[in-house]
Amino acid sequence: NAGVTQTPKFQVLKTGQSMTLQCAQDMNHNSMYWYRQDPGMGLRLIYYSASEGTTDKGEVPNGYNVSRLNKREFSLRLESAAPSQTSVYFCASSEAWGAQGYEQYFGPGTRLTVT
Amino acid sequence: AQSVAQPEDQVNVAEGNPLTVKCTYSVSGNPYLFWYVQYPNRGLQFLLKYITGDNLVKGSYGFEAEFNKSQTSFHLKKPSALVSDSALYFCAVRNGGANNLFFGTGTRLTVIP
Numbered sequence: 001n002a003g004v005t006q007t008p009k010f011q012v013l014k015t016g017q018s019m020t021l022q023c024a025q026d027m028n029h030n031s032m033y034w035y036r037q038d039p040g041m042g043l044r045l046i047y048y049s050a051s052e053g054t055t056d057k058g059e060v061p062n063g064y065n066v067s068r069l070n071k072r073e074f075s076l077r078l079e080s081a082a083p084s085q086t087s088v089y090f091c092a093s094s095e096a097w098g099a100q101g102y103e104q105y106f107g108p109g110t111r112l113t114v115t
Numbered sequence: 116a117q118s119v120a121q122p123e124d125q126v127n128v129a130e131g132n133p134l135t136v137k138c139t140y141s142v143s144g145n146p147y148l149f150w151y152v153q154y155p156n157r158g159l160q161f162l163l164k165y166i167t168g169d170n171l172v173k174g175s176y177g178f179e180a181e182f183n184k185s186q187t188s189f190h191l192k193k194p195s196a197l198v199s200d201s202a203l204y205f206c207a208v209r210n211g212g213a214n215n216l217f218f219g220t221g222t223r224l225t226v227i228p
Contacts (some may be wrong), residue, residue: 004158042119042205042218043159058215090158101147101166101209104216106158 002026004107006091012113013081021076021110023091031097032074033058033104034066036087043090049074050097081114088112117142119208121219128196129227136191136222138206148189149207149216150180159205165189176200196226 004025013019025032030051035043045058049068063085065077074093078085088111092104118141128134140146147166151159163174170182180191189206206219 040220042220044218045215048215092159101164103149103161103164104159105161106151108158109156 004091004093004105006089006107006110008110009108010111012115013078014115015082017081018077018079019081019112020078021089021091021112022073023075023107024073025091025093025105026072027093027095027105028071029093029095029105030071031094031102032068033092033094034064034074034076035090035092036060036085037090037109038087046076046089048097078112081112083114086112086114117208117215117217119206119217119219121204121206121222123222124220125223125225127225127227130198131195134193134196134200134224134226136204136206136224138189138191138219139187140189140206140208141187142208146189147209148180148182150174150178150189150191151205151207151218153203153205153221155202162191162204198226198228200224201226 007022033048034046037043044060047066049055052071055066067075088109090109091107094102094104120139149164150162153159163172165172165182173179203221205221207216209216
């Protein structure tokens with residue numbers, strides 16, 4: 001049981017390049033999330049998918065797109081990378097969405113540098 | 116609006132001493148409160164949560180947290196710190212109707228041998 005896996009672990013992009021961050025979970029969770037972590041700012045939600053087939057914007061969605069490929073996989077795409085997107089990106093999943101207070105489980109992160 | 120404050124960027128404690136990492140929150144409605152720990156170059160790991168019921172919540176690795184509604188606090192505690200507890204700790208909050216989990220900025224705990 002690997003939990004939440006992310007690829008790649010590290011990536012360096014030039015400004016304007018595109019890339020997709022991959023995330024998969026094997027816990028049969030319904031909900032999945034993408035966060036970015038910047039120094040002194042905690043984690044901020046980029047996009048989430050409450051259930052398979054749905055996606056919604058979080059706190060900082062500009063410059064990103066997502067795809068919930070199936071129940072297991074949730075990808076994050078940067079269409080035209082900018083230096084402001086240099087960050088550590090975390091994928092997370094939870095059993096469900098809503099008022100039940102389910103905890104989220106996190107992947108190991110992708111460290112992205114945009115030059 | 117929801118928000119979380121972790122007033123201390125850094126907490127240092129001697130091994131074997133009790134530790135406290137502070138968290139205060141602001142939500143409308145009933146809060147759901149969480150503590151996560153992050154070790155270097157790793158993702159966040161869930162420690163414990165408060166949803167309802169007993170104000171003292173026990174979690175992983177001997178940690179516990181006390182929900183105080185009147186002070187809007189959810190401080191993380193451990194009776195006897197270990198060097199291996201050294202890590203970055205995040206408090207997070209949401210209310211029952213909200214979509215987002217809001218994280219604090221984190222507190223770096225260093226346990227000194």
